Amino acid sequence: MTPELGIIEGFFGRPYSWEERASLVRALAPAGYGFYLYAPKADAHLRRRWREPYPDAELQALAAFAEACRQAGVRFGVGLSPYELFLGFDAEAKASLAAKLAQLDSLGLADLGVFFDDMKGDLPDLADRQVEIVHWIAERSTAARVIACPSYYTDDPVLDRVFGQRPANYLENLGAGLDPAIQIMWTGEEVCAREFSAGHLARVTEQMRRKPFLWDNYPVNDGPRMSRHLHLRAFTGRPSTIGPHIAAHGINTASQAVLSQIPALTLAESYRDGADYHCLAAFRRAAVAVLGPDLADGVERTLLLLEDAGLDGITPEQKARLHARFAAFDHPAAREILAWLDGAFVIGAEELQTQ
Missing domain, CATH: 3.20.20.80 (Glycosidases)
Structure with a gap:
């Protein structure tokens, strides 16, 4: 249901x-x-x-x-x-x-x-x-x-x-x-x-x-x-x-x-x-539907860095490679990833207390 x-x-x-x-x-x-x-x-x-x-x-x-x-x-x-x-x-x-x-x-x-x-x-x-x-x-x-x-x-x-x-x-x-x-x-x-x-x-x-x-x-x-x-x-x-x-x-x-x-x-x-x-198969289908096959493949290959390591867990070299990878795509999701890598979505404790 x-x-x-x-x-x-x-x-x-x-x-x-x-x-x-x-x-x-x-x-x-x-x-x-x-x-x-x-x-x-x-x-x-x-x-x-x-x-x-x-x-x-x-x-x-x-x-x-x-x-x-x-x-x-x-x-x-x-x-x-x-x-x-x-x-x-x-x-x-x-x-x-x-x-x-x-x-x-x-x-x-x-x-x-x-x-x-x-x-x-x-x-x-x-x-x-x-x-x-x-x-x-x-x-x-x-x-x-x-x-x-x-x-x-x-x-x-x-x-x-x-x-x-x-x-x-x-x-x-x-x-x-x-x-x-x-x-x-x-x-x-x-x-x-x-x-x-x-x-x-x-x-x-x-x-x-x-x-x-x-x-x-x-x-x-x-x-x-x-x-x-x-x-x-x-x-x-x-x-x-x-x-x-x-x-x-x-x-x-x-x-x-x-x-x-x-x-x-x-x-x-x-x-x-x-x-x-099956969650992995569902992710792949959804990613292709939203991103197209090439960008979806790039996201899946870097999922451990984007979701698990995060901004504090990736090295400057890894960040540079991620930036280069996703800058190659003219897609709003790729632009979201680039903005996230640049810290545009980072939230501080002050925002939690004032919003």
């Missing part, structure tokens, strides 16, 4: 251009990717400066992309992260939120994400506060579907270390309080889950009182450590048997929009082929 597949542009660092987004939608829609959630951390009008209205030019660009999604048969959605709104959901905050929702409604949203991720959350009544906010939004938004991302969206204790100890029974209270029609996102046992099991998802379903909407943090490569690597390999650890246990499967794509198509295509193949899925 193939669940609803989709793209989440939810990473830190340099966001995609509008043409990169449209090209990604057009490339993946035929493979079954049916939704796009626009939520780059760099869009401050959705996050730290969410109270400020979008300038006309940016709103028009969003509207044009929304139409491109609809023309491709893809649901368009936005992930709104009303930064620390739960610390003061007063009349002034509600007025600002209503104004932002009106702007977003003008885009013709199919989906609206309400994201509480990556912000302080160690409040005993956090779930109750967030339930109130999500219901308030759902009552006013014209979006057909509302999807909430919890502050603690994984079992991974790294969130407790960074954002404060999660309140007792947080996920259970959130699931009990939210209307069953509202989806809840989940990244798995880890922030960047190596695998998903039916048993784990069944447990989370019980806690949430609904099937989780997967926010899969692969092939995303943001952050000081991951941005120094390209994530190109085929999906593994997502057996087709998890399909009946999830509401949808969204992938947080890498900073490189064209290269992200390679692993994305393999996930669709994994669900389609089930027990007959």
Whole structure:
């Protein structure tokens, strides 16, 4: 069973251009990717400066992309992260939120994400506060579907270390309080889950009182450590048997929009082929489809350097050879590799704290 597949542009660092987004939608829609959630951390009008209205030019660009999604048969959605709104959901905050929702409604949203991720959350009544906010939004938004991302969206204790100890029974209270029609996102046992099991998802379903909407943090490569690597390999650890246990499967794509198509295509193949899925063969097919045979061969031959060694693990001589190899191709994916080699996608800790 193939669940609803989709793209989440939810990473830190340099966001995609509008043409990169449209090209990604057009490339993946035929493979079954049916939704796009626009939520780059760099869009401050959705996050730290969410109270400020979008300038006309940016709103028009969003509207044009929304139409491109609809023309491709893809649901368009936005992930709104009303930064620390739960610390003061007063009349002034509600007025600002209503104004932002009106702007977003003008885009013709199919989906609206309400994201509480990556912000302080160690409040005993956090779930109750967030339930109130999500219901308030759902009552006013014209979006057909509302999807909430919890502050603690994984079992991974790294969130407790960074954002404060999660309140007792947080996920259970959130699931009990939210209307069953509202989806809840989940990244798995880890922030960047190596695998998903039916048993784990069944447990989370019980806690949430609904099937989780997967926010899969692969092939995303943001952050000081991951941005120094390209994530190109085929999906593994997502057996087709998890399909009946999830509401949808969204992938947080890498900073490189064209290269992200390679692993994305393999996930669709994994669900389609089930027990007959072979990750290496799937990678090769996807790479040829996205890159053409010659560039695909060059990427496969250098995969150990691009994905495993990364910028810190390759020598200056290896970097020079990689640069020469990929400079020979007039292809947007080759240009992404060259930009990555030159450090254009490297993200520092400061960006994680300010976006």
